[in-house]
Every structure is written in structure tokens, then in C-alpha cells.
Amino acid sequence: MMKTSFKQNLQAYLFLAPALVLFAVFSFWPVGYGSYLAFTDYSLIKPTHWVGLDNFRYIFDNAMFVAGLRNSLLFLLIVPIIQIGAITLAVLVNNRLPGIRLFRAAFYVPVVTTISVVGIMWGFMFHEQGTLNYVLLQLRLVNQPVGWLSDDSIALFAVMFVTVWRGLGWYMVMYLAGLQAVPAEMQEAAILDGANRWQRFWKITVPMLRPTIMVCSIMSVLAALKAYQEVLVLTQGGPLNATFTALYYAYDQGLKHLKLPRGLAASFVVSICCVAIMLLCLRYIKPKHR
Amino acid sequence: MNGSNQRPLLQLCGHYFLLCLLALICIFPFWWTVVTAISTEGNIFAFPPTFWPKSPSLQNFTEVFRVIPMLSFFKNSILITFWTVFWKLCLCSLAAYPLARMHFRGRKLVFGLILATMVLPSEVNFLVNFITVTKLSLVDTYTGVILPNIITAVSILLLKQAFEEVPQDLIDAARVDGANEWTVFWKIVLPLISPWLATVGILSTVEAWNDYIWPFIVMSKPDEFPLSVGVLYLSGTYGSSTRVIAAGTVLTILPMLAVFLGTQRFFMRGMDGAVK
Numbered sequence: 001m002m003k004t005s006f007k008q009n010l011q012a013y014l015f016l017a018p019a020l021v022l023f024a025v026f027s028f029w030p031v032g033y034g035s036y037l038a039f040t041d042y043s044l045i046k047p048t049h050w051v052g053l054d055n056f057r058y059i060f061d062n063a064m065f066v067a068g069l070r071n072s073l074l075f076l077l078i079v080p081i082i083q084i085g086a087i088t089l090a091v092l093v094n095n096r097l098p099g100i101r102l103f104r105a106a107f108y109v110p111v112v113t114t115i116s117v118v119g120i121m122w123g124f125m126f127h128e129q130g131t132l133n134y135v136l137l138q139l140r141l142v143n144q145p146v147g148w149l150s151d152d153s154i155a156l157f158a159v160m161f162v163t164v165w166r167g168l169g170w171y172m173v174m175y176l177a178g179l180q181a182v183p184a185e186m187q188e189a190a191i192l193d194g195a196n197r198w199q200r201f202w203k204i205t206v207p208m209l210r211p212t213i214m215v216c217s218i219m220s221v222l223a224a225l226k227a228y229q230e231v232l233v234l235t236q237g238g239p240l241n242a243t244f245t246a247l248y249y250a251y252d253q254g255l256k257h258l259k260l261p262r263g264l265a266a267s268f269v270v271s272i273c274c275v276a277i278m279l280l281c282l283r284y285i286k287p288k289h290r
Numbered sequence: 291m292n293g294s295n296q297r298p299l300l301q302l303c304g305h306y307f308l309l310c311l312l313a314l315i316c317i318f319p320f321w322w323t324v325v326t327a328i329s330t331e332g333n334i335f336a337f338p339p340t341f342w343p344k345s346p347s348l349q350n351f352t353e354v355f356r357v358i359p360m361l362s363f364f365k366n367s368i369l370i371t372f373w374t375v376f377w378k379l380c381l382c383s384l385a386a387y388p389l390a391r392m393h394f395r396g397r398k399l400v401f402g403l404i405l406a407t408m409v410l411p412s413e414v415n416f417l418v419n420f421i422t423v424t425k426l427s428l429v430d431t432y433t434g435v436i437l438p439n440i441i442t443a444v445s446i447l448l449l450k451q452a453f454e455e456v457p458q459d460l461i462d463a464a465r466v467d468g469a470n471e472w473t474v475f476w477k478i479v480l481p482l483i484s485p486w487l488a489t490v491g492i493l494s495t496v497e498a499w500n501d502y503i504w505p506f507i508v509m510s511k512p513d514e515f516p517l518s519v520g521v522l523y524l525s526g527t528y529g530s531s532t533r534v535i536a537a538g539t540v541l542t543i544l545p546m547l548a549v550f551l552g553t554q555r556f557f558m559r560g561m562d563g564a565v566k
Contacts, residue, residue: 004393011471012394019385019441020400026438027407030418037418044424092309105554106313109320112550114500116522117539121319129335131322165316173558226413229503233522247414254417255507267414274411
């Protein structure tokens with residue numbers, strides 16, 4: 001490493017300054033200040049006092065938050081579904097069949113659609129007289145229309161379904177990149193050895209995709225724990241608070257009811273879970289390319 | 291790949307059948323919304339549902355411009371998206387350049403901090419960012435919407451990689467000729483990485499246009515909403531007129547659909563190499 005002059009350092013930091021300032025204000029400050037405020041009675045109008053664990057006691061005694069936390073954990077069910085679905089899609093579109101680009105685009109379109117539009121469209125689909133009920137009735141899978149977003153035992157799963165629908169295309173692209181890194185010679189050699197498609201998938205494709213599967217699964221776990229946007233646009237936590245998630249509770253308390261410390265306490269809990277999972281992953285999964 | 295021509299026809303049909311079925315699930319909600327938006331007759335929620343437009347017209351589209359400030363929504367979305375992308379390209383490439391091509395103290399630390407923002411659960415930041423924006427008196431301003439979205443670690447990493455691909459000789463030659471770092475950056479290196487700037491630009495255009503939660507939190511006057519917020523507001527206010535809502539929805543997604551379909555390869559990078 002060569003010695004750097006004062007001028008060189010100054011120049012470099014002048015280039016970096018705007019980005020570092022914005023990072024400091026909007027990425028690091030929220031972590032520190034937010035964690036502090038979670039232990040206070042902060043409000044936008046009164047002076048702030050330290051209240052210790054009061055906010056945490058409050059939220060853990062609160063049925064809505066506890067149910068929200070449980071729902072956030074239930075949301076983890078979508079992780080294997082999305083990953084298996086995305087791998088399936090990636091394998092299906094990883095070829096040069098005519099029109100395959102069109103299919104790739106079709107699978108990716110939900111990803112480039114804003115969440116509010118997703119909420120509106122699935123609101124139409126889930127309507128009691130909507131298409132979904134019609135199709136299921138025609139196929140005789142249900143006997144009467146289902147209240148997808150109005151039945152409190154079903155609504156959460158409807159929200160989870162929309163999350164899966166929205167996420168598949170994104171992970172598909174990740175897996176497609178992974179699949180295309182598998183050397184064609186390996187597949188050809190396996191064909192010569194008489195391996196069938198199924199064997200080739202399990203013995204070659206899956207082991208080669210392992211790093212991608214790891215990364216995608218971790219991202220998916222974190223995203224599932226932090227899910228709340230779908231809830232906001234589809235059900236707003238209803239019916240009967242059945243679709244509250246931990247972070248939706250933070251939004252609901254913090255911005256709808258302006259109980260910022262409670263919201264911050266709830267988001268503190270979510271952050272701790274996420275950071276713990278990240279640390280565990282970093283500890284046990286050694287990246288090879290660093 | 292493994293010679294699709296030799297594959298039995300039956301298997302090929304099965305493959306396409308599966309693809310069509312899955313594609314149907316992915317795009318059916320869009321289809322239904324478009325059909326609803328351009329139809330003017332028939333019940334919207336009825337068995338059997340309409341899968342094909344009945345007496346199509348653009349009446350609902352003119353209606354949506356009449357009942358809500360759709361033009362303002364469009365203007366607001368364009369403004370927010372344009373300035374977010376503009377500042378992102380400027381400031382992220384400024385930050386990426388020294389990380390890639392300059393020697394200075396604390397480079398590893400700065401890079402580590404930038405990587406750390408990817409690990410932090412940033413979705414959780416909206417409450418404190420709301421406080422910050424309030425304290426800076428930026429509530430109800432586009433500056434408040436744009437500022438937190440300008441810098442992302444991913445954009446910096448992408449552009450850093452781009453700068454690293456520029457040959458060292460070029461930079462050395464310019465420095466020997468007496469060009470200062472700014473000239474090297476602005477006149478020599480930046481033009482060379484324009485394809486990467488395009489990638490970051492296109493991806494963040496879609497991201498900024500689609501951002502819903504943050505503008506929804508910062509902006510409170512309906513006239514100043516971007517489309518993503520306005521269209522859901524529309525469905526709350528004129529809840530009865532589903533066809534008009536559907537028309538608004540179609541107008542909201544159409545621009546980004548066009549961007550995506552026109553520049554698909556930017557979204558599916560990594561595909562091109564192997565499939566070519």
C-alpha cells in the first residue's frame with residue numbers, strides 16, 4: 001500500500017461526502033436513534049424521558065403485537081414455497097425454445113408492478129364474486145364462495161399467496177443466473193453416462209445451485225420476517241386483526257396512531273431477529289469468493 | 291442446452307402446457323384488470339366472470355382523468371422518478387469512483403460501512419426517517435420523498451465494479467498529462483461506463499416509480515401524490531366504480547411495463563451470456 005498524501009485523502013472524501021452524509025442520516029442514524037427511542041416515551045411534541053423496558057412490556061402484553069409476531073413467523077412458510085417455485089420456473093425457462101423470452105417476461109411482470117396495484121388487482125381476484133371463487137367453484141374444489149380477505153382464518157394465507165406471487169419472478173432470475181453457470185459439458189457427460197433428466201437434476205443441477213439456494217433462502221427468510229406492505233394494501237391488518245404482522249404493527253402504532261416509541265419497540269424486535277439470523281448465517285456459511 | 295429438437299414431441303407439449311399454466315397465474319390479474327377497464331357493459335363481479343372485453347371503449351380512461359387528478363399524479367410520479375434517478379446516478383458514481391480507483395486512508399472502512407447497510411434491515415427505518423424528515427421540515431415535499439432513496443449500496447457496488455473494468459493505463463495517462471481527479475472522472479472514466487449507468491438508471495427508474503410506502507408516508511395532500519399512492523387512494527374514494535379504478539390501475543403500470551419489456555435484458559442480466 002502506497003503512502004497517501006493529504007490531498008489525495010481530501011479528494012477521495014470530497015467524492016464520497018454526499019453519499020456518506022445521506023447514508024449517515026437515512027441508514028445509520030435510524031438504527032442508533034431508533035433503538036434509543038424505543039426505550040423512551042418520545043413524541044413529536046413533548047420532551048423525551050427514559051422509560052426503560054416499558055414499551056417492550058406494553059407490546060408483549062398486547063394481543064395484536066403477539067399475534068403479529070406469530071403471523072410473521074407463519075410467513076416463513078412461504079420461504080420453501082417461493083424457492084421451490086422459483087427453481088421450477090428457472091428450470092422451465094432455462095432453454096432456447098421458441099417464445100421462451102415471452103414466458104420469462106410473463107413470470108417477471110409481477111416484480112415490476114407497484115405494490116399498490118398488486119393490492120388492487122388481488123382485491124379484485126379475491127372478491128367473493130371474483131374470478132378465483134368462480135374457477136374454484138367450477139372445478140368443484142369449494143362448495144360456496146370463500147371470503148378470501150374477509151374470513152379471519154383464511155385472510156393471512158391469501159396475503160401470503162400474494163407475496164409468493166410477487167416474489168417468484170425475482171428469485172427465478174437469480175436461479176436462472178445460477179443455472180447458466182452450470183457447465184454444459186457436465187450435463188452432456190451425464191447424458192453419455194445414461195443419466196435421465198431426474199437424476200441429472202438431483203445429482204448435477206441441485207448441487208451446483210447450492211450457493212444460490214443458500215443466498216436466496218436467507219434473503220427470503222429476512223423478507224418474510226419484514227413483510228408488511230402486502231398487509232397494508234390488501235387488508236390493513238383486518239379482518240379482526242387477523243393479518244397483523246410484527247412490522248405492520250410497528251407501522252400501525254407508529255404512523256397511524258402516532259405512538260412512535262411502541263412502533264419503534266416493535267421494529268426493534270424485528271431488527272434484532274433479522275440481525276441474529278444474519279449473524280448466524282455469516283458464522284456458519286463461509287463465502288468462498290472472499 | 292440439451293438438444294430440444296430430439297426431445298419427444300409429447301414432452302415438449304407438456305413443457306409448454308406447464309409454462310402456459312404458470313404464465314396464466316402470473317398475468318391473469320393483469321388481463322382481468324385490462325378487460326374490466328376497457329369494457330363498459332356487464333356486471334363486474336358476476337358468475338361467470340368476463341374474460342373478454344364487452345363493447346370495448348376508452349370511456350373509463352377519460353372518466354378517470356375527470357374524477358381524480360390523474361394528470362397531477364402522472365406529473366408527480368415523473369418528477370419524483372426523474373430526480374431520484376438523476377441524483378442517484380450522480381452521487382452513487384461519485385462515491386463509487388474513489389472506492390474503485392483512488393488510494394486513500396480508510397477505504398476499507400468506508401467500503402465496509404457501505405456493505406453494512408445491506409445487512410441492516412432497512413425496511414425498519416421508516417419510523418425514524420419519518421421523524422428525521424419532519425425535523426428537517428420536509429414533510430409534504432418531494433425532497434423528503436427523494437432524499438432517502440438516492441443512495442443505495444447496490445448501485446454503488448454495481449458502479450464500483452464498472453469503474454474497476456476501466457483500463458488502468460487510460461487513467462495513468464490522463465494523470466501523467468496533468469489532469470486532476472475530477473477531470474479524470476468526468477471526462478475519461480464516466481463516459482466509458484455509460485452502459486452501466488444505463489443499467490442502474492433503468493432499474494432505479496422502475497424502483498422509484500413503484501415506490502409506494504415512503505411517498506405514502508411523506509405526502510399527505512392528494513393532489514401531490516405520485517401515481518402509485520394516488521391509484522390506491524382512488525380505490526378508497528371512488529370505491530363503487532371498479533371500472534374507473536381498473537382504468538387508473540392500467541395507466542399506472544403501463545409506463546413501467548413498457549420500460550421493462552423494452553429493456554428486458556437489463557433485468558435478466560446473467561442470462562444473455564449462457565443462452566446466446
